Structures are given as structure tokens and as C-alpha cells.
Amino acid sequence: xxxxxxxxxxxxxxxxxxxxxxxxxxxxxxxxxxxxxxxxxxxxxxxxxxxxxxxxxxxxxxxxxxxxxxxxxxxxxxxxxxxxxxxxxxxxxxxxxxxxxxxxxx
Amino acid sequence: xxxxxxxxxxxxxxxxxxxxxxxxxxxxxxxxxxxxxxxxxxxxxxxxxxxxxxxxxxxxxxxxxxxxxxxxxxxxxxxxxxxxxxxxxxxxxxxxxxxxxxxxxxxxxxxxxxxxxxxxxxxxxxxxxxxxxxxxxxxxxxxxxxxxxxxxxxxxxxxxxxxxxxxxxxxxx
Ligand SMILES: [Cu+2]
Numbered sequence: 001x002x003x004x005x006x007x008x009x010x011x012x013x014x015x016x017x018x019x020x021x022x023x024x025x026x027x028x029x030x031x032x033x034x035x036x037x038x039x040x041x042x043x044x045x046x047x048x049x050x051x052x053x054x055x056x057x058x059x060x061x062x063x064x065x066x067x068x069x070x071x072x073x074x075x076x077x078x079x080x081x082x083x084x085x086x087x088x089x090x091x092x093x094x095x096x097x098x099x100x101x102x103x104x105x106x
Numbered sequence: 107x108x109x110x111x112x113x114x115x116x117x118x119x120x121x122x123x124x125x126x127x128x129x130x131x132x133x134x135x136x137x138x139x140x141x142x143x144x145x146x147x148x149x150x151x152x153x154x155x156x157x158x159x160x161x162x163x164x165x166x167x168x169x170x171x172x173x174x175x176x177x178x179x180x181x182x183x184x185x186x187x188x189x190x191x192x193x194x195x196x197x198x199x200x201x202x203x204x205x206x207x208x209x210x211x212x213x214x215x216x217x218x219x220x221x222x223x224x225x226x227x228x229x230x231x232x233x234x235x236x237x238x239x240x241x242x243x244x245x246x247x248x249x250x251x252x253x254x255x256x257x258x259x260x261x262x263x264x265x266x267x268x269x270x271x272x273x274x275x276x277x278x279x
Contacts, residue, residue: 032261033259033262034259034262034266055176056177056178056180056181056259057171057173057174057263058177068231074177094170094173094174095263095266095270095271096266096270096273097266097269
């Protein structure tokens with residue numbers, strides 16, 4: 001099996017290679033019982049992420065590199081549009097155990 | 107710095123062992139009361155920390171404690187209302203409240219970094235004790251599935267709080 005980092009890079013490359021200038025997609029990322037799923041998601045610049053918080057607590061999706069910081073009130077869905085490509089590790093500022101990776105193709 | 111276990115924590119730890127040994131299972135109305143009380147205690151400690159803490163990570167941690175524990179307690183109140191259960195005061199809840207009040211008074215006397223360290227150290231120990239009680243006594247004793255499920259969510263959340271507190275504590279060294 002490939003190391004995770006390599007896998008991510010490969011995923012990013014494939015995603016980049018097959019990217020067609022199609023209409024932007026909407027991708028759902030769910031926070032449920034203090035878990036982010038999917039833990040690894042891929043998207044393209046211009047896509048919309050629908051951040052769905054099923055918990056009774058507030059969460060955030062905070063990029064470690066500062067690219068985004070989305071606040072999700074309890075039991076609410078928040079959307080954001082991806083503006084910048086990159087492999088972004090993000091976490092919840094309130095519950096730092098909640099971590100995930102979003103790979104954004106140009 | 108070594109953590110001196112507060113009396114409240116000792117009471118919770120005892121609750122785990124002794125009560126189980128006697129087979130004295132708390133009832134759902136008692137469990138609801140104990141869990142709610144444990145949340146109220148942490149919220150009070152956090153509110154004190156928000157006014158007293160000097161370190162910004164400590165303050166942010168305390169704000170998180172208010173936010174999360176209030177959310178869980180609100181959910182607990184909604185649940186007991188729905189189940190038509192009246193939380194029942196009991197010796198464990200009384201002991202916890204009394205001893206938490208003492209701890210709050212003790213922390214009130216401290217200042218600056220000394221306060222920050224003592225608050226965070228107590229948070230680590232307190233969450234550890236609450237999690238132990240949830241795991242060994244409260245969750246196994248709960249008979250209603252929704253109550254059990256809320257306690258399990260609480261456990262997961264509070265385990266995160268404990269790690270978060272440990273992380274903040276490490277940053278204060
Ligand atoms: Cu969170």
C-alpha cells in the first residue's frame with residue numbers, strides 16, 4: 001500500500017488530470033457524533049462544500065494553512081465555495097480531535 | 107506540578123468503584139441528575155476561568171467548556187422532559203455540588219499563571235473522573251436507550267475535553 005502522503009498526491013494528480021471545466025459540484029461533509037466524514041474528500045476550485053453539522057455542539061472546519069475557517073452552529077448546514085487549490089488539512093478548533101483532509105484540484 | 111485531586115473528583119471516583127461493588131445501581135432519574143450536576147459544575151468553573159484566566163488558550167478552553175456542557179445539559183433537559191422523567195436529587199449529586207463549591211472558592215484565591223495552571227489541572231482531573239464514572243457506572247446503569255446514548259455522546263465529548271485540557275496544560279509549563 002502506498003504511504004498516505006503519496007496516496008494523497010496521486011489522488012490530487014488524478015483529480016487534476018481528469019478535471020474538466022464542468023459545472024461546479026456540491027460536496028457534502030458531515031460532522032456527526034464528533035467525527036468528520038469523509039475524512040478525506042476531493043473537490044475542485046469553484047465547488048461548493050455543504051458542511052452538515054448533525055451534532056448538538058458547534059463545530060468548525062479550520063484549515064491549518066489558513067485557507068478557510070467555517071463555523072457550524074449546532075444542527076445547522078453551512079455552505080462555502082472553494083477558492084484555492086491545495087491539499088488542506090483541517091480540524092475543529094473546538095474539538096481538535098476532529099481532523100480531516102480536503103484535496104482541492106485547480 | 108502534581109494535581110491534588112479535589113474532593114469532588116474523589117467522590118466521583120468512589121462513585122465508580124464503591125457503588126458498583128455494592129450493586130447499588132443508580133436509577134435513570136438519579137443518573138440524569140448526576141450527569142446534569144456534573145455539567146453545571148464544569149460550567150461554573152469555566153465561567154470563573156473566563157473572568158480570571160490570563161492565558162488566551164485557557165480562556166478559549168473555558169469558553170468551549172461553557173459552550174459544550176451547556177449544549178449537553180440542554181439536550182439532557184429536553185430528553186427528561188420528553189421521557190417525563192423528573193431528575194432526582196441524590197447524595198452523589200449533593201456531594202459533588204458541595205465539593206465543587208469548595209474547589210471554586212479555593213481557585214478564586216489564586217491569580218495569574220498560578221490560577222491558570224490550577225484550573226486546567228483540575229479540568230484534566232475532573233474530566234478524567236467524570237469519564238470514569240460515565241464508563242463504569244452511569245452508562246452501564248442507564249436503562250433508557252436515549253439516555254444511554256446521550257451519556258455515550260457525552261463521554262466521547264468529555265474525553266476530547268480531557269485531551270484538550272491536557273494539551274493546554276502542557277502549553278503552560
Ligand atoms: Cu467540534
